[in-house]
Structure formats: structure tokens, C-alpha cells
Amino acid sequence: MTKWLAAIQQTMSRFKRSMGLPDSIGILGLIRMCPILAFVSLLLLVAVGVMVLG
Numbered sequence: 001m002t003k004w005l006a007a008i009q010q011t012m013s014r015f016k017r018s019m020g021l022p023d024s025i026g027i028l029g030l031i032r033m034c035p036i037l038a039f040v041s042l043l044l045l046v047a048v049g050v051m052v053l054g
Contacts (some may be wrong), residue, residue, distance in 0.1 A: 013023055
């Protein structure tokens with residue numbers, strides 16, 4: 001179980017670095033900072049999911 005959590009944290013750190021965000025910002029903090037961006041990202045993920053399943 002801890003391997004999964006460590007892998008998720010490592011992936012999120014890579015994602016934050018690629019977006020140019022500091023590691024101290026969490027996902028919930030990012031959603032609070034820019035809710036429109038979070039909403040658009042969620043819509044994009046749903047669209048990709050529909051395309052993959054379709």
C-alpha cells in the first residue's frame with residue numbers, strides 16, 4: 001500500500017514540476033487557486049475517458 005502512495009506522490013511531483021508549480025502546492029490548493037482551470041481539466045479528462053471507452 002505504501003508503494004502505491006509513494007508512486008502517486010512521485011507522479012504528482014513530476015506533474016507539478018512540468019506545470020511549473022512549486023511542490024508545496026497540493027491538488028486541493030490548486031483547485032482553490034484556479035477553479036476554472038480545475039473544471040476545464042476535469043472536463044478534458046472526462047472527454048478523453050469517453051473517447052477511450054467509445
